[in-house]
Every structure is written in C-alpha cells, then in structure tokens.
Amino acid sequence: MPEYFVETPGRAGLSAMQTGETITFEHGMIDAKEWCEKALMALSSLWRSEVKKHHAWRTSESIQFNKNGDAKSSKEYFPTATFHAIAAFGECGIWDFNVPYKKEDQLIETPDLRVPNVINFSAYDEVLAALVGQTAGRSGRSKNNWVKLVIGNSSHSPKNVAGKGTGGAKVRSSIPESGSQYQPRQALVIGRLFHALRILIARTIREIDELKDSLAQAEKNKLKVEARKKHEEKIKSLELLLVKARSGLPDATDYLCGIVRRNSIRRSSRAGKTASEQANPDGIATAAELADSPLISPFILLQVATGVIERDAILKLLQAGMDKADALEAEIGELREVLAQYFIREVDRLMSRRQIPLYPHYDAASLAFSTHGRVLMDAAFRAEPLFRACVQAVVADQNPDGTWPVGRSATFDDTGTSIQQPSVSVALSLAECVFSRKLLIRNQPDEIGLLKIGAEALRRTGQYLVHSFNLKCGCDETCSGWVSDRVRWPSVSEAWITAMAARFFHLLWLTDRACTRDARLSKYSVRVPKAYRQQHGGGQATTSGGVADSDITNKWRREVVEPDSAVKPAGEIEKSILRPIQKQFKRGGYFLRPEKNGVSFIIYGPPGSGKTYFVETFADILGWPLVTLNPGHFIREGLEFIEAVSSKIFEDLMHLEHAVIFFDECDELFRMRGGDSGNGARNILSFATASMLPKLQNLHDARQVVFFLGTNYLANVDDAIRRSGRFDKLLLFDRPDVTARKQIIEDTYKNEK
Template identity: 25%
Template sequence: MLDLRTYMSSGFIEDSLIVNDLEQQIRQVARTFDKSFDPTVNRWPYELRPSEKYPLGAKTSQTTSSMILSSIIGMREQWGKMPWRRASSGMVYFFDFPFPDGTADELKSSFTDTRIFQPVQTLITEWSANPSYITESTTFGRDDPMSLGWSLDLVRWAVHHGMVERTKVAPLLTRIVRCCVERSAKLVGAAGRKSSKDPLQQSLCETLLPRLKGRKAGDSSYLLARFSAVLSSLANDATLEINDSERATIERSTEVLLDRFETRLHDHLSFSEIVDSRFDPTELAFCLEGMLLIRPHYVGRTVFNRVMQVLRSVQDKGASWRSETPMLYRDNGDVLFTVSVEAVNAILASFALFDRRWSQHDSVGSEYMDLIKRYWSWLKARKAIVQIGNEHLEGWHSEHVNDPNLVHLWETSQVAEFLVNFRDQLKRHAARTSLKLAACSYKLPTKPEAIEVKLPDKATPKERWDAAREALEPVTCLGERYEVYRSIWTRFIEPRLRQDGDPAYSMLLYGPPGTGKTTVASSLSWSLDYPLVTVTVSDFLADGHVAIEARAKDLFRMLQAQPRMVILFDEIDQFMLDRDSEYFRDQETVFQFLTPGMLTKLADLRASKSVLFVVATNYAERIDAAIKRQGRIDQHLLLLPADKERRKKFADRLWKSGTIDVDAAAANSAFLSHSDMKSISKRAAGADAIKELSAAVAAATPDTYMLRFQKKDGSAITDNGRVPVVEYAAMVALQVDAAGGTRGALGWENDIRSKAIDRFPSKLPPKVDEALTNFITSTR
C-alpha cells in the first residue's frame, strides 16, 4: 500500500522532474514567440524554416496571431485572474500554482502587458473595421467559433488590464455577442431540421462554419466544443450586455449541443467495441469536454471512466490519438483534421471541469494522469529545432507532416496551451496525492459558525472579510495596532486582490487559549476561498519518534506542493522551542534535533510563496527567536479575549432581546470567550446569567501570566524577549477596560501601569519595565 514516505521518494520526485521539464519547455516556447514576432505588421508568421534572418513580411493571419497571443497570456498566468471564464478554451484556470520567480520574471520581461497589447490592438482594429463580419480566416472563413472565442477573450483581456477603455470596444463586444446569439439561433433551427437521412452533426457544423469556395464543413465535434466554450463564457460574464431573449436562445442552443455530444459520445463508445472505421478516439475527447462545459454535473463517473478506458486502450497501440473525422474537406479529397494536442487539451480540460478546484478524493485527473504523461513523452520527441541566423528556436509542426526543418507557430501555440495545462494538472495531482497520504486535516472553504450574516454565494473576498471582522474582531479598545482582523486584511488579503500586490505569506498568531486562533484561520480560508489544512503534533509523530525528522521533511515538501491554501500549524511549540531555554533542555532529545531543521523548513515554505501559513501558539515567548524572524514569519499578531464592547455584542446576539442587561453582562464577563458566554446563554438568563458570567473561570487572566515571568525554580526571568510582557500588559488593559476605563481618558495609562506592576513582588527588571512602557505608549 502506498504511503507518504514511498510516494515522496519516488512518484513525487518523478512528477517534480516532469514539472521542471515543462517549465523549461514553456520558457523555450516563449523565446520562440519572442524572436519570431514581426514588428512590421504586429503579427507572427504561420511557420518558421531555417534562414539567415527572420522572415519579416512573411504570410500571416488573424487566426495564428490570436492563437499565439492567447497562449502567451496563458503562459503569463493571467487567464486565471480574469473575472470570467475563458471563451477560447475549456480549461478551468484558478492560478493556484504560480511559476517559480525565475520563470515568471523571464516571461514577464519577454512579454510585458504593453508588448502583448500591440498585436492585440492591431487585431481589435481589424475586427472592428468591417461591419458585415468580425474575424476572417483563409482556412475557416468568417466568424468561425474558434476565432470568435479568441476575439472575445483578447478584447476583454485588454479591457481588464486597462489597455483600452471599455467604452471604445463596447460596440465590438456587442457585435461578438450578437454574432454568437445569431449562430445559436441557427443551431436551434438546424436541430429542428434533422431527419433520419440528415445526420444532426453535419447540419450543426455547417451552421457554425460557413462554406468557402470548394470547401465543406466536416462533422468534427471539435468545432462544436469550441463554440460551447464561447457560450459558456458568455453565460458566465455578467459585464456583457445580453438580454433575456438572447440568454434564452443561448440556453436552447446549449441543450441542442448537449444532445449532440451525448449521442455522438455513445455512438463512438459503441464503435470502439467493433472493428468499425467510423471510430474516432478524438471525438470522445471533444464530446466529453463539450458536455462538461455545458453542464458540469451531467457526466457521471461511470461514463467518464468508460471514455478514459477506451482512450487508454487506443494509447496501448500508439502514444497519441489521431483524428479520423475531418473538420473541412474538398471534393478532390483534400482534408483538414484536428491535431492530437487539441484532443489532449480537451482531455485536460475535462479533468479540470470534472474534478473542479479542490477535489482531493476520487479524482479523475489523478487516476488517468498516466495517459497524459505517456503522450508528453511522445510529443517531446517530436520537437523541432529551426536555426535562424545564430538563433536556435524550438517548436512543433503538425503531426500530419514530417519535416524536421519546420516549426508551425499555430501548432506550437496549442502545444504551449498543453504545457501550461499539463503542468497545472500534474502539480494538482502531486498536491492531492501527497496531502491524502499525509492524512492531515483538510477542510474546504466554509463560513465559520460564529459569522451569522448571510452573503451571496459569489460574495467577494472583501465582503466576506468585512463580515468576519464585524462578527469576530475581538479588541478595538487598544487602537488599530491590536485589531487583528484589520491587520490581516491590510497585509494578507487586500494585496492578493491587486495585480501589483505584495502580500504577506506567514504569521505568528499568539495569545491566551480560547481566543479563536482556529477561527481566524477558518475566516482566512473562507474569505480567500482557499482550503484549510491543519498540521498538529500528531501529524509529525505519525511514523513514530524514530522517523520524526524524515516525516517532517515529507510533510513540508507536501505543504510546498499544495495549491493556494491556508495552513494552520496548531500548537506545535515543542518543535520550535527557544534553544537556550529550560523548556528546550528538558524536552525529549528527538524533539531537540527537530528544532534546528524547522528553521530551514519554515524559511523554504515561506520562500515558496505557494501557501499562506499560520503558526498558532499560546506561548510565543517560548518559540526560538530565529523562527520568529522576517524571512520565516512576516507578521506577529496578538489575539486577545474580547473587550467589553465586543462582549456586549456577544450578549446582544446570544440572549433574546430584554432577557439580560447587556452592559452588566459585558462588565462581568472579562476574559471569557464567545463559547463560554454561549454555553451560559443556553442555561441561564437575566440576573442568573450575570451571576454565572461573574463566577465563570476564564482560561486566562492577568494573574495566570505571573508564572510565565519565572523560571521553573521560581527565579525571575529578566530578558523581556522571553517573557510575555506585551501580552500580559494587554490583558491588564482589558481588565481596565472592563472596569470602565477608556483609552485616552485621564488615568488610563496610570491604571494599566499600576495594575501591571502590583502583581510583581519586587521592582520590574529594566528591560521588562521598558517593554511595558512601550506597550502603554502604543495604545495612545
């Protein structure tokens, strides 16, 4: 049976090497696109052949440039940041696995937004020029479904990145929408004309692909799948002006397409069982993608498995899947087929659509990843290298030709899509496999129970965090510096919502027990829509004390492999103790050996920028100072019990109106948690509840901190870095707050100082006294 140690030392390494290979190839493809761009016409040529210099003025097309631009934006990882679903691909992008800094920087420097916009602007001008059509292709005619998808995506990309004002391209967007609606209406009409002598698929493809002189539309499902992606994107984009009648037309056409895909898919599953020349494995790939684009929950696991099993049986005879169904043909026998990489991109899209974003168990992507790995081995061997001057440019040409001195840039753009998509799915497979084997607690983004407000399903991160802050911010009486939820918004959430944001990735969340550290992590998970993984001491000890270092190494490698998520290290203090403290010296030797390694592991996790992690502890002063430094921990946040104003709100929510004096409840519940008050509210009200609140024993009070200022032998600790001065002083301030004190009022600072000092039998050590003074000053 596969375990974490075995996978991390074998399969994980293999997958990581493939990912490195893919990233290297992505850089090479980007270089080819960089060097082959023709600035004289703001386009790319169809193909590259060996020559002394770049062929400026070579034959170009809207289609080739649109394909390349779309793939470049994919390599720049920008599709996942768009607020709408992509129209030119069925792939679902989440931007969960950013490229390493070196790759990302290289791609950004080669293709800045401004440089990408230059050819996009040229295309927008051409698409806007003729009132009778939008796109034009010498191969596919005018306004074919693929070109409509690219045009819709590229125009919206330019608007989203501020390269063009929406008002200037609004007429073009409206024309694209109207064209799609008109095609949708014709699809519905074509479906109504079907008969036993007129196969449905033929009439639908002819509807989407106007005939050219001497050329006819075939019945490839690829054309219909691409149009399904366009319709899905239209339905997903609330910024487009589409009226109710048009939406109804789009909906009817998707039903027609769904019926076509389902019928065609089952036909080819049947054909695969017999020796029938009509069987085409790529039709299975395109039909499956089309069905999932239209209705993601419509395809059951049984059907999905059957399709993949048939594709695997075909791959047993050859690594790729070749099309048998033409897109276009001429009466003289000239035929145009899809290429295999388009079918494989459809398979990868189906993985993403079926598994959705956070699938961990029973994933089709993981189960059938071997098909894509084998295809990549075949595809990589077909790479062509063309020398132009002193440059060696890498790319691919159509598998229907065999010319080692030829690179088709349109084919290379589809391979680029594959490289990005395969990398995403392979990293997702490695992440889910390692996390499943690690058996750490894993929770999907869920609204914490303490947040009672109802928000729409598509609420923004800001709306969610505002709701969390309104319900949960524990302390406002000490000033903004001690408002934890405010600080988290500023450093961790808001920067992630900006393209140029520089977010923090790690925090030390400390404070007395019962203050809601887990709830903070859950709120972060819910607001950002990231899963929450909790790592505890037991996760490190799962393989026993002897194997704890190997287990820790595997756990951190697993965590670095994860997509964007929140990781909560919950009270793992014993692995991070101050190496000069008596707590470190008194613990088991095996834990002492682990602490130095935690420095590197946390630094590497922080440097990976792959996850956001929270180190939660009740005893921050006992953690090694090196672990708490910048480079490992970005921000230290003190989470305190609720102040009087917050407890007043708790009481107002927990007791029915008029059943308790909320002011008295707040005054008599100092240091109690929300759960403490909730428990009392279930059994008492009025004066009885006030008595219970006053008598309840809090998990922490200023008095409970006094032992933390002493060594185990009772002597005082004089180093303020190893005693919880700020935390203790803040608890005293909350005591003053409960007694009616107000920050900034006369006596506020003196009350805190006197109450803090009174508990000490002798004069405070100078460093401790200085820290107390600094805290009091910070509340001004």
C-alpha cells in the same frame, strides 16, 4: 542538449498509424514547464511581423492589420494562427500586467515562466488595436466590419467570402452582409476569435482598473501631472478599443449562428430538403440534422461551443448584453440548447459504438471532442459516472506513441478536402476536461483521482511532442516548433499547432503540480474546506470557499467576530492575506500568493480563546486544505530522529501550494534557548529549535502556503523564531471583549423572535 532534442522528426516522431509499428517511449518524466517555455519561444519566432509567404505559415491566409491607416506601418498577421497564438500567450500569463517584454535582453519573464530569445513581440493592446481597427479598404464604405474582414480573409472561408486567396489576391472591398452562405469550417476561425477576444478584453479591463486605481491614489502617491495625463490618455485609448471590440459582437454572433443554420450544413443545393428545412430554411439545425450532416463533426461543433461560452464571458466582462428581444440573442439561446443535445447524443452514441470490437464508426478523437463539448455546455456532467467512463475510454484508446487514431473528418467538397484533427488538439481537450483550477486550490480526492487517470495519457502525448519537435525549419533556421501529426511535413513548423503545444504543456505542468500537491497532502490528516465537506456529506454547502466565490473578505467578516475591538486580529488577517489574494483571484491567476509580510503568524492567547477555530475558519473561507502539525508528527520515530523527520516534513511543506499549515501546541519545538525550562532541566525537544530556523525561513520565502504557530505562552517562544522573516506578525487572540460578546449574542439569536 538532451538526447531527445532532435532537429528533424524521425520515425520515433511518427504515429503508429503512419509507420505501421508499435512505438513506446522509455524516457521518464518530462519537464513540462521547460517545454512550455520552449513552445512559447518557438511561437514567438513564428508569430512576428517579419513572417513572409512561403514560410511555415503558408497554409494560412495573410491579413493586414493596419492600426494607423498607413500601409507602410502595417503588420502582417494570420487570422486562425494569430488567434491560437493569442490564446497561448494569454493562458500562459505572458500578457499579465506586470510582465513587460525586455527587448534588450530578448526576454519575457513571468513569476512562473521564463521565455528567452524573443526577437520581436507585440503587446496585447497593439494586437487588439490592429484587430478592431480594420476597415474594408480605401472606399471606407464599411467602418465597423472588422469581424467580417477577419473571417473573410481566413482560408477557412468560402471563396465568395474570402478576401485573399492562396495566390495572394488583394482583399475585396465589398464584404458580404449577414445572411450570406456560410461554411461550417469557419467555426475554426470564429470559435478562436471569441476565445482570443475574451483574453484581450479581460486584459484591457484589468489595465484600465489598475490605471484608475493609480489615479484615485494620485495625491497619496504624489503622481506627477505628466504621469496623470499619460494615465488618462491611456485609459481613454483602451476604453475606445473596448467600444470597437464590442461593435463587432453582433457580426461575430451572426457568423457563429450562421455556421449551423440549415442552409449552411447542406451538402449542396441539389440535396433534398427535410420538412424542418422547408419550414424554416434559415433556422438553426436540430441536433439530429447536425449529426447526419457530412459537413459537421464533433471537432467543428466544439469550436462553436467554445465561441458560445467565450461570447458569454465577453458580455459579462463588458457588463453588457444584447437586447433580449433581438433575433440573434434568441438564436444564441436556441444554439445553446441544440449544442447541448448534440453532444449528449454524440457521447451516448460513441460510447455505445465503442462496445463493438473494431466498429468502423467509432473514434476516440470524436469522443474526446464530444466529451469536452458536453462539459462546456453542462459543467455538471463532470460529476456523472459517464464522464469518468468517457475519460477512461479516451485514455485507453490512445496509441502507444502518445498520439490518437485519426478521427472522423468533415469533408467540404468533391475533392475530399477535410479539416485536420491533430493529436495535440485531442490531448488539449482531454486536459481541459480533467483539469480545473480548483484542483490547485482545494483538496478533492474524487476529482484528483480522475485527473491522475488522464495525466498518464497527457504525459505520453508530452513525450511524443518532445520527440517530434522541429529545432529548425527548412525555410528559416531561426524558427522552430511543431507540425500536425496528420500531415508530417518535413522540417516545417505550424503556428497553430505550436500554439496548441504551448497550451498543452502549460496544462500538463499544472496537472503535474496538482498531482504532486495531492501526493504530499495524502501523507497527513488534512481538514478539507467546509463547502466540500457539506457537498459530499449530503448537506447543502452554505459557503463556496475560494474558487467559486471571489468575495472572500465579506465572507470573512460574516463568519468571524472580531474578538478584540482594539487589537483586531481578524482585521489584520483580512488586510495582510485576504485582500491581496482576492485581488489575485479576480485577475484570474492560477497561483494565489500571500504578500511578503502576510505569510506567517504567531497566534497566541489563553486556552479556550478560539485560536484553533480562528485558523479553521480562515482555511474554510479561502477554500484551502488545513494541515495541522503537533509534536507527535515530529517525534513519531523517536526523539533521536527528530531532525531527520522534521526535514522530511518541511520538504513536503515546500511542495505544497494553496494550503494552511497550523503548528499546534508545538511550544517545545520553538522554546526559548539559553534559559531554564522551569525545573532546571532543558527538555530535549527544545534542541530542535536551532534546526527549525532555516526551515521556517525557507517556507516563508517560498510564499506558497500560509502558516500559523499557535501557543498559549508567547514568552516561551524563542526570539529568533519570532523575528520578522520567519513569522511576520504576532496576533493576540484573547477572550471576546464586551463588543465581541454582544455581536456573538446577536448573531446566535438573530433568527429568534
């Protein structure tokens, strides 16, 4: 057990604001992947049907999800904590299609993560069925109000909406209709609801597509009648879940808008009304009204912005929309504009206040939430210098122990009740601001530089979470996790904090991988994708490449002319690499892997036939950086050190991901052994062939990059190099045949009259 793995949080686990002392951590880099797995394991122990009252979730309200209509078979979940758990499991890939739960081993294993000791786990469709299958009790008067039940039973709802209080009162059958008084604090449940619903819907649609593909190929795969029937029934049940999920979108949208309507953000009915409120008391508040309300904080409105963005994603997934003339749709449009204006206002105001030393109305937490909200509402903000300045300010204002000072709190009653803004939520906002999926795929020096700035603060927060981990909870020794640093309950773990810790460690792990990849690429001359060169060279990008456009196969056909209508090397690349990667991209994975037989290729043909252009275009279409290696890289320290240098080069290549490697003019390194070199003397470089064999094999088996060997003379390449497992296929790239020449001429002069 590591020395920092403590059972109860000591003083090193408390923030400097609480202890009055400055704390720093001396430990080195943490294993973010390992801690992500621990966080998911802890979350699974908290989020299960056996959880009872007076446990670690005692601050959340319980709600019965009864998918069968039988009270005895119902499972007990908690709205806000459950939505955070769904987000964690979804973003970490636990619910991917090919990741089953091995109950006998109590194990969940993904291609990248391994989560042991999972005693009980719910499949995604079970959770979605329980979520959308709720009704308002035995009366049956409200059949499609599952959204109102979820929000009404949350502890963040006002007393006239909450269906179950802290005393355990039963859920009321009369659910308030749209237009009733809402509270801004409901944003904490409605924003997470949209996030969780998007994850579950996306996962459902992926499985439906997979099942339909299986049915379409039923005869080819010789699928049995029983299996076909099972697939058809599963598709029907999943499609029914999608219908029920969509039925709740109007109610959920109404709640989302209701949170920031003028009659919701007023302190009390005795407060004076503004001219705007008198004119339209039920309308969306302006950015100025939101900024001046004591019920509103950037943390609250960040949840609203999350709900708006996730709602758009849900409608896109369902390929549906609401009536443009519908009042709610018009109100959502107004809400987007108000949120954008609010976050612009808050970022400017907080950055200005930061210039005044010890100014009491500035806090870094609100700046982090406001910056994140502005990025959500306007992605172009990430390219502005002000965005970099905001990130630097949030990082600079972090406590030495990895936490952040307590931010601005929104109070909701005379007792001073407020919403927690834990440091892990600040770190999560910072991580989502500086990290993007494309940093794992493209080579973008300006954005990776900003990521490195944020990474230092993220690692300090990671150290804090490592030190404050509760190995055992006081109520149940089988549970572990984290508690908010704002309350520091002894020996207590909270599911929502543990879920955010899992998401945070996952993003930290991805951040470390992106930084490691960049460090390895910086050692070589890298050709960046075409789209990035055009964008940063002052030109307009004509091809998005990789991340922005998933339709890479069509782009490949447009950009590359098949040089040989019989051999079809371009078609082989499309089938072996581009189609599988495009399929993975549409599934939303962070890591795109070529198929086992589509990792490496020997491309051969006469000089000037376009081999190099072929490889460069392939890298541009994928949006991956191209690393070209020639004999000079291997003999830079002299022939006697060629083995040591090649070992260092392949070590770097083994740490790369989403890259194309081109061994150009490296014939001598892979020369046929046992024969003459042509003049009776064996070239000294050919002795490197034997050492290359295991290195190529390891690089191939890792399946993290695609690599090519370009040669003019295939006969000179050693047989052991050419065999399957090191290089999967041989691609003849000869001079264009008649068909290819005709296509090239037509493409060249297609704009000519």
